[in-house]
Amino acid sequence: xxxxxxxxxxxxxxxxxxxxxxxxxxxxxxxxxxxxxxxxxxxxxxxxxxxxxxxxxxxxxxxxxxxxxxxxxxxxxxxxxxxxxxxxxxxxxxxxxxxxxxxxxxxxxxxxxxxxxxxxxxxxxxxxxxxxxxxxxxxxxxxxxxxxxxxxxxxxxxxxxxxxxxxxxxxxxxxxxxxxxxxxxxxxxxxxxxxxxxxxxxxxxxxxxxxxxxxxxxxxxxxxxxxxxxxxxxxxxxxxxxxxxxxxxxxxxxxxxxxxxxxxxxxxxxxxxxxxxxxxxxxxxx
Amino acid sequence: xxxxxxxxxxxxxxxxxxxxxxxxxxxxxxxxxxxxxxxxxxxxxxxxxxxxxxxxxxxxxxxxxxxxxxxxxxxxxxxxxxxxxxxxxxxxxxxxxxxxxxxxxxxxxxxxxxxxxxxxxxxxxxxxxxxxxxxxxxxxxxxxxxxxxxxxxxxxxxxxxxxxxxxxxxxxxxxxxxxxxxxxxxxxxxxxxxxxxxxxxxxxxxxxxxxxxxxxxxxxxxxxxxxxxxxxxxxxxxxxxxxxxxxxxxxxxxxxxxxxxxxxxxxxxxxxxxxxxxxxxxxxxxxxxxxxxxxxxxxxxxxxxxxxxxxxxxxxxxxxxxxxxxxxxxxxxxxxxxxxxxxxxxxxxxxxxxxxxxxxxxxxxxxxxxxxxxxxxxxxxxxxxxxxxxxxxxx
Ligand SMILES: [Fe+2]
Numbered sequence: 001x002x003x004x005x006x007x008x009x010x011x012x013x014x015x016x017x018x019x020x021x022x023x024x025x026x027x028x029x030x031x032x033x034x035x036x037x038x039x040x041x042x043x044x045x046x047x048x049x050x051x052x053x054x055x056x057x058x059x060x061x062x063x064x065x066x067x068x069x070x071x072x073x074x075x076x077x078x079x080x081x082x083x084x085x086x087x088x089x090x091x092x093x094x095x096x097x098x099x100x101x102x103x104x105x106x107x108x109x110x111x112x113x114x115x116x117x118x119x120x121x122x123x124x125x126x127x128x129x130x131x132x133x134x135x136x137x138x139x140x141x142x143x144x145x146x147x148x149x150x151x152x153x154x155x156x157x158x159x160x161x162x163x164x165x166x167x168x169x170x171x172x173x174x175x176x177x178x179x180x181x182x183x184x185x186x187x188x189x190x191x192x193x194x195x196x197x198x199x200x201x202x203x204x205x206x207x208x209x210x211x212x213x214x215x216x217x218x219x220x221x222x223x224x225x226x227x228x229x230x231x232x233x234x235x236x237x238x239x240x241x242x243x244x245x246x247x248x249x250x251x252x253x254x255x256x257x258x259x260x261x262x263x264x265x266x267x268x269x270x271x272x273x274x275x276x277x278x279x280x281x282x283x284x285x286x
Numbered sequence: 287x288x289x290x291x292x293x294x295x296x297x298x299x300x301x302x303x304x305x306x307x308x309x310x311x312x313x314x315x316x317x318x319x320x321x322x323x324x325x326x327x328x329x330x331x332x333x334x335x336x337x338x339x340x341x342x343x344x345x346x347x348x349x350x351x352x353x354x355x356x357x358x359x360x361x362x363x364x365x366x367x368x369x370x371x372x373x374x375x376x377x378x379x380x381x382x383x384x385x386x387x388x389x390x391x392x393x394x395x396x397x398x399x400x401x402x403x404x405x406x407x408x409x410x411x412x413x414x415x416x417x418x419x420x421x422x423x424x425x426x427x428x429x430x431x432x433x434x435x436x437x438x439x440x441x442x443x444x445x446x447x448x449x450x451x452x453x454x455x456x457x458x459x460x461x462x463x464x465x466x467x468x469x470x471x472x473x474x475x476x477x478x479x480x481x482x483x484x485x486x487x488x489x490x491x492x493x494x495x496x497x498x499x500x501x502x503x504x505x506x507x508x509x510x511x512x513x514x515x516x517x518x519x520x521x522x523x524x525x526x527x528x529x530x531x532x533x534x535x536x537x538x539x540x541x542x543x544x545x546x547x548x549x550x551x552x553x554x555x556x557x558x559x560x561x562x563x564x565x566x567x568x569x570x571x572x573x574x575x576x577x578x579x580x581x582x583x584x585x586x587x588x589x590x591x592x593x594x595x596x597x598x599x600x601x602x603x604x605x606x607x608x609x610x611x612x613x614x615x616x617x618x619x620x621x622x623x624x625x626x627x628x629x630x631x632x633x634x635x636x637x638x639x640x641x642x643x644x645x646x647x648x649x650x651x652x653x654x655x656x657x658x659x660x661x662x663x664x665x666x667x668x669x670x671x672x673x674x675x676x677x678x679x680x681x
Pocket of ligand 1 (some may be wrong): 465
């Protein structure tokens with residue numbers, strides 16, 4: 001493990017701006033005398049693995065990476081904690097869209113239809129909405145056909161591209177429904193990807209939470225506490241801090257909460273999409 | 287408080303109505319958003335999450351929004367970049383902060399805006415109250431080279447007189463190029479807070495570009511090549527183009543150089559052997575007068591505030607003289623060409639008249655320079671001395 005006088009954060013580089021963001025945070029923390037460094041990963045699985053191997057202290061985790069970490073920790077008898085999240089990480093929803101003129105009026109009508117989704121590891125555009133459909137009786141790949149748009153795998157859907165292509169597939173008629181994040185519904189409506197009146201929201205999931213900063217037992221407590229304190233002290237009124245918050249898409253850091261991951265938890269239990277990865281890592285770390 | 291969107295979608299501009307209602311609401315007051323667009327509730331909730339506003343559903347499903355702190359926080363440390371009306375006290379900053387960047391004078395600037403590397407930030411160095419009026423005059427006086435000059439006028443000059451005109455035009459193009467480069471360089475260094483000065487420098491550069499064009503075109507009207515460019519003439523202009531300080535460059539170029547140049551242009555207009563030469567000289571002289579006026583105006587203001595700057599101007603004139611002492615100064619070709627053009631023919635009597643006219647031109651230039659120097663507060667004696675030191679290249 002790297003010298004424990006420096007806090008090491010791991011993040012996934014889903015976009016080039018990630019470097020700008022963490023360089024900015026590094027400057028901010030240095031200004032407040034917190035030695036801070038970061039490591040970037042190409043995918044969340046590599047980050048979770050590095051976390052358990054002790055290469056980093058705090059992981060900026062997707063909700064799926066959080067559940068992976070939680071399960072691995074449970075199997076290894078370790079503890080894992082979500083220490084902070086963005087205000088914008090709370091109470092997200094996903095929507096299932098159909099074309100406005102389609103004959104599909106309730107979820108049951110999706111029987112036998114083709115549904116466009118995002119990346120196979122995207123909580124918001126694949127796992128949570130498909131979990132909900134399964135819960136409502138439309139089991140993916142048996143009761144309906146799933147058309148995935150796996151543009152950037154390993155990023156857990158952080159890259160927006162897959163959802164945009166899924167919507168286009170719906171509009172073209174290549175699919176009868178599409179699953180996207182609520183925020184992308186507004187974005188696609190504003191930018192014209194979703195022409196006004198062309199689609200209809202068939203269903204909307206209950207609210208769920210998104211990313212969090214994850215810490216494993218054994219992390220340097222004083223550094224983590226200072227990291228957390230500095231996050232909560234970041235004010236949107238501070239002109240030096242505001243550009244960082246704008247880049248990272250929040251107005252305020254909030255304490256982590258883990259009550260918002262139940263839908264994703266149920267979905268990965270049902271679809272068993274992370275079992276192999278969790279088992280492999282548990283075996284390696286034993 | 288409530289806002290009615292009707293069937294307008296949130297993404298279709300409905301968000302503006304909501305924002306307006308939130309601005310008008312008292313702190314903590316919830317705004318009820320009414321509307322029947324199918325995705326309104328979803329979009330409103332998503333938008334509130336992103337903007338940090340609170341979203342909720344009242345009894346009977348009414349959508350409620352209350353303003354978060356982020357929007358106000360963003361503008362908390364903002365400051366006005368002066369005032370749009372330059373007559374207001376303090377409207378034009380004595381020193382424009384770099385953090386105001388490109389913001390229009392009078393705009394509200396968000397705290398944390400990036401600093402620009404503007405070098406000219408002091409009002410004392412650049413400002414003249416007349417800049418606005420001079421810019422307005424310049425904008426109104428733009429002429430079209432294609433139509434303002436009688437390019438097709440019939441005239442026939444003796445070959446040597448035509449050659450002399452070509453030589454003079456060659457010299458003028460060189461000088462106009464310097465007159466274009468100097469304001470352009472400072473334009474790129476000027477803090478745009480001094481908006482009228484910026485505009486004036488820009489239109490000056492455009493005017494000089496047109497002068498380059500029409501003098502070139504006159505030179506090529508009857509010939510297929512230009513005249514000679516001398517090492518001494520270029521050395522003189524190089525010392526102008528390379529002057530790093532705005533006030534000094536302005537003093538050397540606008541007050542001393544263009545002051546002399548202006549007299550030369552009117553001389554050419556008066557003794558032009560053909561209507562095209564007459565027109566190009568007149569139009570250029572009319573433009574040039576504005577920049578002499580601006581140079582005098584901002585330097586006078588500068589010296590009123592800092593009389594100690596006057597010796598530095600004198601020193602700059604003396605140093606330039608020293609720098610150019612070992613160069614030939616004005617090229618012989620240009621003086622001879624001026625004499626021949628002013629003579630109008632080869633008859634000895636005509637040549638003598640031409641000579642007297644050129645001597646008169648030099649005296650007029652000297653008088654103009656001394657007059658400008660006196661208007662800047664130089665005593666008669668020093669004005670005469672500094673004028674005498676001015677480059678023999680005129681500019
Ligand atoms: Fe000119």
